[in-house]
Every structure is written in C-alpha cells, then in structure tokens.
Amino acid sequence: MGGLMSLPLTQIPKLDDIPEACVALLLSYLDPPEICKLSRINRVFRAASSADFIWEPKLPSNYNYILQQLLALKVDDALCKKDLFAKLSSPRSFDGGTKQVWIDKKNGGVCLAISSKGMAITGIDDRRYWNHIPTDESRFQTVAYLQQIWWLEVDGDLEFQFPEGTYSLFFRLQLGKATKRHKRRACSYEHVHGWDLKPVQFQLATGDDCRVTSRCYLDNLGTWMQHHVGDFVVKDATVPTKMKYSLTQIDCTHTKGGLCVDSVLICPSSLAKQLTSC
Numbered sequence: 001m002g003g004l005m006s007l008p009l010t011q012i013p014k015l016d017d018i019p020e021a022c023v024a025l026l027l028s029y030l031d032p033p034e035i036c037k038l039s040r041i042n043r044v045f046r047a048a049s050s051a052d053f054i055w056e057p058k059l060p061s062n063y064n065y066i067l068q069q070l071l072a073l074k075v076d077d078a079l080c081k082k083d084l085f086a087k088l089s090s091p092r093s094f095d096g097g098t099k100q101v102w103i104d105k106k107n108g109g110v111c112l113a114i115s116s117k118g119m120a121i122t123g124i125d126d127r128r129y130w131n132h133i134p135t136d137e138s139r140f141q142t143v144a145y146l147q148q149i150w151w152l153e154v155d156g157d158l159e160f161q162f163p164e165g166t167y168s169l170f171f172r173l174q175l176g177k178a179t180k181r182h183k184r185r186a187c188s189y190e191h192v193h194g195w196d197l198k199p200v201q202f203q204l205a206t207g208d209d210c211r212v213t214s215r216c217y218l219d220n221l222g223t224w225m226q227h228h229v230g231d232f233v234v235k236d237a238t239v240p241t242k243m244k245y246s247l248t249q250i251d252c253t254h255t256k257g258g259l260c261v262d263s264v265l266i267c268p269s270s271l272a273k274q275l276t277s278c
Contacts, residue, residue: 015041015042015044015045016042016043016044018044020044020047020048021048023044023045023048024048024049024051024053024054027039027045027048027049027051027054028051028053028054028057031106031107032055032058032085032089032105032106032108033105033106035049035054036049049082050080050082052080052081052082054081054082055080055081055082055084055085056081058085058107058108059081059084059085059088059103059108060088060103060108060109060110060163061163061164061237062110062161062162062163062237063084063088063103065161066088066092066101066110067084067087067088070094070101070160071092071094071101073087085103085108088102088103089102089103089104089105090102091113091139095118097115097140098114098115098117098118098140099112099113099114099115099118100112100113100139100140104267104268104271107268107270107271109165109267109268109270109271110162110163110267110268111265111266111267111268111271112158112160112265112266112267113139113140113263113264113265113266114156114158114263114264114266115138115140115142115262115263116132116140116142116143116144116154116261116262116263117132117140117142117144118156119154119155119156119261119264120154120155120156121144121153121154121155121261122149122151122152122153122154123149123151124144128147128148129146129147129148129149130144130145130146130147130149131144131145131147132144132145133145133177133260135178137178137224137262138262138263139263140262140263143260143261143262144260144261144262145177145259145260145261146191146256146257146258146259146260146261147191147257147258148191148193148255148256148257149255149256149257150252150254150255151250151252152200152247152248152249152250152256152259153246153247153248153250154171154246154247154248154261155244155245155246156244156245156246156264157242157243157244157245158241158242158243158245158266159240159241159242159243160240160241161237161238161239161240161241162234162237162241163234163237164234164235164236164237165233165234165268165269166231166232166233166234166268166269167231167232167233167234167266167267167268167269168228168230168231168266168267168268168269168272169204169228169229169230169231169232169243169245169264169265169266170226170227170228170229170264170265170266170267170272171202171226171227171229171245171247171261171263171264172224172225172226172227172261172262172263172264172265173218173220173224173225173227173247173259173260173261173262174220174222174223174224174225174259174260174262175189175192175195175218175219175220175221175222175258175259175260176188176189176192176221176222176258176260177190177191177258177260178222178260187221187222189221189222189258190258191257191258192221192257192258192259193255193256193257193258194254194255194256194257195217195218195219195256195259196217196219197251197254197256198249198251198254199215199216199217199218199249200215200216200217200218200247200248200249201213201214201215201246201247201248201249202214202215202216202227202229202230202245202246202247203229203244203245203246203248204229204230204232204243204244204245205243205244205245206232206241206242206243207241207242207243208235210232210233212229212230212231212232213230214228214229214230218259224262226265228272229245231269245264247261
C-alpha cells in the first residue's frame with residue numbers, strides 16, 4: 001500500500017489501464033442491464049461491452065429463426081451480437097400485427113403476445129355482443145369488449161419454434177371498460193354481470209399431448225389481470241411447438257358481459273412469478 005502511494009500520479013494504475021480483454025471477461029458474467037450500465041464508465045469498458053463472446057450466450061438459441069424466418073428481417077453479417085440483442089429486446093410485430101415477439105432484457109428469454117384480433121371469438125362480428133375498442137392500456141392499442149352474450153368462447157392456436165425450457169401461458173383480462181375523464185383513468189361497469197355465477201374455463205393443449213385445464217371466477221373489476229392457464233415444456237428447440245388455447249364459459253343458463261379481452265402472453269416460467277394471476 002505504501003509503495004503504491006509513493007508512486008507519481010502519472011504512474012498510479014487507472015481503470016483505463018485494465019486490458020480490454022480482462023474487462024470483457026468480467027462483463028460476460030453479468031446480466032445485460034448491468035453490462036450496459038458499466039459500459040458507461042469509460043472507453044475501455046464501452047469497447048469491451050461489445051464483444052461478441054459476451055452476448056452470444058445471452059441470445060436465445062432460436063434468434064436466427066425469429067429474425068429471418070418469423071420477422072423476415074435482413075441481418076447484416078457485420079452486425080455485432082450486442083446489436084442483435086438490442087434489436088430483439090424491443091417487441092416486434094408479425095402475422096399482420098396480431099402478434100409480437102421479444103426477448104427479456106435481463107435473461108434473454110423469449111416472450112410472445114397474441115392480440116384479441118389474432119384469436120377466434122364467437123360472435124365477434126356482431127356488434128350486439130362484441131366491439132373492438134381502442135385503448136392505450138394494451139400493447140396492441142385495441143381490446144375486444146363483450147357487452148353481453150350467452151356463449152363465451154375465445155380460441156387461439158400457435159406454431160412457434162421455442163428454445164428449450166418451461167413456458168407459461170396467460171390470458172390478460174379485465175372486468176369493466178376503461179375510459180378517461182378529465183385526463184384521469186375511470187372504468188365503466190355498466191355491462192358487468194354473470195361472472196359470479198359460474199367460473200370461466202381455460203385450456204391449453206400442445207402437440208406432445210400436454211393438456212391443461214383450469215377454472216377461475218372472474219372478479220378483477222377495473223384491473224387488468226394475467227390469468228394463468230398452464231405450463232408446457234419444450235424439449236427440442238429445432239422442432240416448432242404447436243398449441244391450442246381457449247377461454248370459455250358456455251353455460252347458457254345465464255348471460256354474462258362487461259369483459260375486456262386484451263391478449264394472450266407466453267413467457268418463460270421463470271418470468272411468470274412477476275405476473276398477477278388467479
């Protein structure tokens with residue numbers, strides 16, 4: 001310690017003196033947000049943070065499939081892996097704007113969202129029952145609003161090449177129609193009825209014979225909630241996963257209404273703990 005203090009100021013080691021390769025090796029053990037934060041320290045950290053060997057393991061194994069086959073994006077071979085990670089961490093629309101895909105900024109997990117317009121909803125074209133209403137509370141800027149119906153059935157299907165892992169599927173729903181009054185959020189419950197009489201049923205089925213059924217009474221007045229449908233496991237990342245999912249309440253002894261259907265979310269189960277579900 002005394003020897004270091006006796007050195008002239010020009011000879012005292014600084015952060016700029018650390019070899020770039022050593023900095024890059026250190027950064028490789030950190031999460032992407034931490035890497036980006038440290039890259040602002042100085043020029044050495046900034047240069048080291050762009051090393052491909054840091055970002056390659058943080059990209060999902062199917063990133064080429066997402067970029068080239070799903071999104072039909074032309075990827076420049078000169079584009080570094082850090083830029084690819086940044087490109088994928090922002091939601092990207094596909095299938096006519098009815099679906100979005102992105103990777104989690106912290107762990108690179110693949111997430112998907114499917115709009116209500118990307119699902120088959122019984123009676124959706126009859127304005128006596130359903131309406132598509134614009135809202136900034138949806139990532140798709142629109143939700144399907146149910147005024148009243150006897151037979152509720154919302155079905156969807158998907159074929160997607162997921163990386164290996166366990167995934168969870170959610171329906172994002174709300175009772176009541178959100179509006180704005182005097183620039184403040186308000187919610188109308190005019191049409192809300194029938195959900196306390198019988199539970200809704202959620203189903204998930206994948207091509208490998210995984211079948212999950214769950215039931216839940218809807219009671220989230222004026223609050224968006226992610227309702228957990230079930231989990232599925234992907235064992236082979238090279239084979240597209242086929243699945244069907246649904247939301248039903250087909251007891252025709254009573255009507256129900258006042259329900260907003262926003263979207264379906266699919267994400268790694270490790271991220272699902274952050275979501276509110278029934």
